[in-house]
Amino acid sequence: MSSRITIEDVAALARVSIKTVSRVLNDEPNVQISTRQRVTEAINRLNFRPSRVARSLAARRTFILGLMYDNPCAHYVAKLQAGALRACASEGYDLLVLPRSYLNTDTASEIASLYRQSRFDGVILSPPLSDVTALVQGLRQERVPLTLISPGGALVESSSVHTNDQEAARLMTEYLISMGHRDIAFVAGHPDHVAVCTRTAGFLEAMQAAGLSVPDDFVYAGLNSFESGEQAGAALLAKPERPTAIFAANDEMAAGVCVAARHRGLDIPRDLSVCGFDDIPIAIQVWPALTSVTQPIQDMAEKAAELLIRQIKEPDSAVEHVEIRSELMVRESTYRAPEADA
C-alpha cells in the first residue's frame, strides 16, 4: 500500500509549500486561483492520492463510520448498509460493519475500545441494539459519538431516526376492519425489539376504537421468525372460533402464517386474510403477495448516518429526532371477510 508520491512531491512540482497543497486538497479558502490551478495540475500530473491514514493521524479523524446491527433478516441489514453507505459516499466517509449480538454484555466496552483505537469516528446503532440501555449508556459514557435507529425508549440523549410503527399498525388494523373483519388475531413481535412491540399497541388501539374485543389468546407472542409465525398460525387457526384475519408484526411471521394456513387447507385470502409488516422481498415472493407496511429502512439509515456525521463535525450541535413515515401496501393476501360477503 501507501502512495509512493506524497504531498511534498506535489508541492515541489507546483513550486509551493506543502501547506498550500494541503489547502487545495481540503478545499480551504485563501488560495489564489492561479496557485490552486497550478497545484491541481501537479496533483493530476503525478496522479497523487493523499494518504487517508496520514490525514487521519494529523486531523484526528478517521472518516470512517461504524454500523452496528444484530438482525436475522438479511434484507433488513442490506437496506441498513445501503442507506448508511449513501450518506457516507456523499460525505467522503467509509463504512465499517460491526455485527454484534445484542445479548453480549461486553459490547459497549469492546466498541468503545475500537473507538479509542481510532478505528472509526462514531457508530450507528440499529434495533435491537438501539434498545439495549447498557450499550447505549456505556457508549455515551465513553463519549463515543452515536445515533440510534428506531429506539423504542424515550428520545432524549442521543440523536435518532424512527418511524411511525404504532400509527401504521393502527392504520393496517383499521383497513382490515373496513374490509369487514371483526375477528382479527395479532402475532406480536419479539419482546426485545421494542419498536416491533409498539405495533401491538397500534393494533389494540384500532380494535378498541372500533369497539371490537380482542380475546387474550388472539394476541400470540411471536419471535419475529418465520418458524414462530408458522406456530402462531397453527395455534390461531386451530381454535374453534378462528379469526378471519391475522395481522403479523413482521413479514417473516406473516409468511409463516400463510404456510400454516395452507397446511390446514385454507385459501388466502378467501378463507383468511393475512398481512405483515416491513415489506421485505419475501412479501412479494410468496403466493399470494402479502399486504404489508413498507418501512423506509434505507432512508432511515441514511438519515442516521447524516446525523452522525454532523455530530462528528460539530460536537456541540443539538440532538435531533427525525421521523420518516411508513406506508400501507395493500396486495393480494387480504380481502373482504367471509361473513361480510354473506
Add this chain to the structure above:
Amino acid sequence: MSSRITIEDVAALARVSIKTVSRVLNDEPNVQISTRQRVTEAINRLNFRPSRVARSLAARRTFILGLMYDNPCAHYVAKLQAGALRACASEGYDLLVLPRSYLNTDTASEIASLYRQSRFDGVILSPPLSDVTALVQGLRQERVPLTLISPGGALVESSSVHTNDQEAARLMTEYLISMGHRDIAFVAGHPDHVAVCTRTAGFLEAMQAAGLSVPDDFVYAGLNSFESGEQAGAALLAKPERPTAIFAANDEMAAGVCVAARHRGLDIPRDLSVCGFDDIPIAIQVWPALTSVTQPIQDMAEKAAELLIRQIKEPDSAVEHVEIRSELMVRESTYRAPEADA
C-alpha cells in the same frame, strides 16, 4: 477520538523506552518476562489503547480488508460478509464494505485509488465482480492484493475460492432422473454470472450421460431473479409437452417457477417437481420447501479473507485455489415423476 494517553505515557510509567512498549504491543520476542509484565501492567493501569491510525501510518498497513459485491440477493451478501468477518476477527482486521456495480467501467481505478489512499490492504471480489476481466486485470495492474470468490474463468493469476457448481448441478439432475423424470427443463442463470452458468453444463452433462434429449426450448434463459423464474415457469408450463420437472439455476428463480405452477393450478410436487440452487432462506420459507443445493458461501468468504490476509503478510506467497464443496439438499418440492407412478 484519539486516545489521550500514548505509548509514551506507558513507557514512562513502566520505566522503559517506547520501543519496548511497542514490542509488547506487537508480541515481539526479545523482551524479558519481568519487563513484559511491567509494561502490561502499565497498559492496564492506564487503560491504554494504541492508535490504529498511527500504527497504520508507521507500519504501512491499515489492517482493513475491502469486500466488493454486486448481488441482488441480500442473503448472499450477508453470508459473504459474515464469512469474511470471521476471518478478519481472528486476524485483527476490520472489514470495509464496497458494493459496486459490475457494469461500471471505472470501478477498477476507483478501487485502486482507495487502495493508494491506504483505505484498506486488499480486496475480496465476489461474483459477478470476480468475472469482470477488466476489473480483475485493472486491480492486478495497480498491484492491489486481491482474492476472488467463484471466478468463472481460468484459475491462474489471483488466489481464489470456488465450489463444485457443475458437479452439483450434474448430481441434482441425476437425482431427478433417478426419480423417473425424463422431461426435465432447466432455467439457466444470468449470462454475466459465469459460475451460475456452469450449472447449465452440469445439467446437460447428466442428461446426455443418461441418453436423454433436451429440446432447445427446454433450456430457458433466466436472469437469476424471481421474476425471470416466474416467466420461465409460465413459458415452460405452457408447452403442449410440458416437463415433469424444472431445475432452476438458483432458488429465487425456482420460487418464481413455483408461483407460475400454482397459477396454472399445478400441484408441487405431485404434478411438477421443482428444484433450485443456493439454498437461501426462501427455499424453506415457500411451500413446499425447495429441494436445492447448499452453497458454502460463508466458508468460501472466510477462506478468501484468509488467503488475502496471508497474501498481504507474505506478498511472495504462492497463488492458491481452494475448492469448498456444495451438497444436495432434498426437500418437499421434488418427487417421483407422474409417469413413473403409472
Add this chain to the structure above:
DNA sequence: CTGAAAGCGCTAACAA
C-alpha cells in the same frame, strides 16, 4: 495569501 516548523502516535533500523 503563503510558508516554516512542530507535531499526530506509532514502527523500523540500527546501536548499544
Add this chain to the structure above:
DNA sequence: TTGTTAGCGCTTTCAG
C-alpha cells in the same frame, strides 16, 4: 535484551 533516532504523510499553529 533494550534504547535511540528517524521517519510514515499529513494538518495545525503561527509568522510573515
